[in-house]
Amino acid sequence: MSFFRNQFANVVEWEEFRDDMIFYKWKNNEIKRGSKLIIRPGQDAIFFNNGKIEGVFQDEGEYDIESQIVPFLSTLKGFKFGFNSGMRVEVLFVNTKEFNVKWGTRNAINIPALGFPGGMPIRANGTFNFKVNDYIALIDKIAGMRNQYLVEDVRIRITAVLDQLLMKWITREGKDMFNLQSNSFDISKGIKEDLDMQVLADGLTITGFNVMSFNYPKEIQDMITKNASHGMIGNVERYQQISMTDGMASGKMSGGGTASDMAGMMMGMNIANKMMNQQNENQPNSNPLTPQSPQPSQQNASDSQKPNFCPNCGTKTGGGNFCSNCGHKLIAE
Structure with a gap:
């Protein structure tokens, strides 16, 4: 050219x-x-x-x-x-693009909680989005002194204040410390507004902030998971039955030899019988007008009173109520 x-x-x-x-x-x-x-x-x-x-x-x-x-x-x-x-x-x-950045707490944040004198240590992670929206402020605060500016520079600045903002919005309005994920939308919204004020003077704007997950210590997480499982089952005895059945199915309760196999089979039969009995007990006949079938014991008792031969003429009865030869009644009232 x-x-x-x-x-x-x-x-x-x-x-x-x-x-x-x-x-x-x-x-x-x-x-x-x-x-x-x-x-x-x-x-x-x-x-x-x-x-x-x-x-x-x-x-x-x-x-x-x-x-x-x-x-x-x-x-x-x-x-x-x-x-x-x-x-x-x-x-x-x-x-001019909108930048998407992953973030995570550098250290566990000790959130004040009942029963935890030093606070409950919680970690969190997620993403945030930002873009340039004010060229005058950008030149005045940053570009006037630097030849280039990286996304990593913004990430470092944001994560430096995230711990305080997380603590502020987690403890706000007495949120459930054991179910923070259900409040993640409100927490994220509050943090986004605060972060936007932090970077506004630099010509940037936070267009989105999202908490992906809250991470508890292992002991706390195990307790939360166990309580959730009990709540889903709704019955501790049934929870034990299902746990035992899962253990046998996965092989965790199996031993070696015929004895362990028989024990497992008997245990399974006992659990099945118990569950069937509970089901029958929970489903009685609710209609009192519905005729009940005679009990087998009563039928057998009446059959056992009939003689095999007519006491009047000696003819074989054949199971009837009257003698077929002389008409004699075989069952006394």
Whole structure:
């Protein structure tokens, strides 16, 4: 291209673009005649001089600075390039994407809780999102003193205040210390608002904050899990039965040899019988008008009173109530 023939010309661009870089300051602050500006997707180019923004260019493409950029600069629009003179101005490239960052507490946070004199140690992790929203504040607070700014710089700053904010919003309004996950939405919302105030002066905004999980000490977590299991079963005896059945199915209760196999089988039969009896007891006949079938013991008693031969004529009865030969009644009332 023709501008490369001019020994004074240069290209103003963000070289070695990185996704984790929030902004990049063009190093050579003297722009020569014939220079070009290149804006790539996801970038804004900001021209500023002595801390004052001259112009912001957001559309991607390649531009001739003398003819397409200078006429739009606020105080430099009348600048004319001479043969040996260049325009002294700084160019800041800003990454316009929304950044997503993972976070986690560096150490356990001792949250005040009843029964825990030193507090309950809790860890937490999640994600937060942020982006640049105020170029003037960004230049005034950060870009005016630094050539580049990374996502890691923001993550370090955020995690430095997270412990205090987590403690503030976890203990607020007496939240259930053993079921913090159910309150994670309110906790996350409060922390997001506080963090946004922390970075607002730097030209950044927190667009999202999320607590993925709260982690208790192992002993506390085991207790929570056990209580939840009892609550789901609703019956301690049934919980024991299911635990025993699971143990046999998984082989944890199995031994070696026929004796252990028989013991396991008998145990399983006992559990099954007990569960069947409980089920029958819990399902009585609720309709008193429904006729009940005669008990086998009563039927057998009446059958046993019938003689095999008629006491009047000696004919075999055959199980009837009257003799088939003489009509004698076989069962006394």
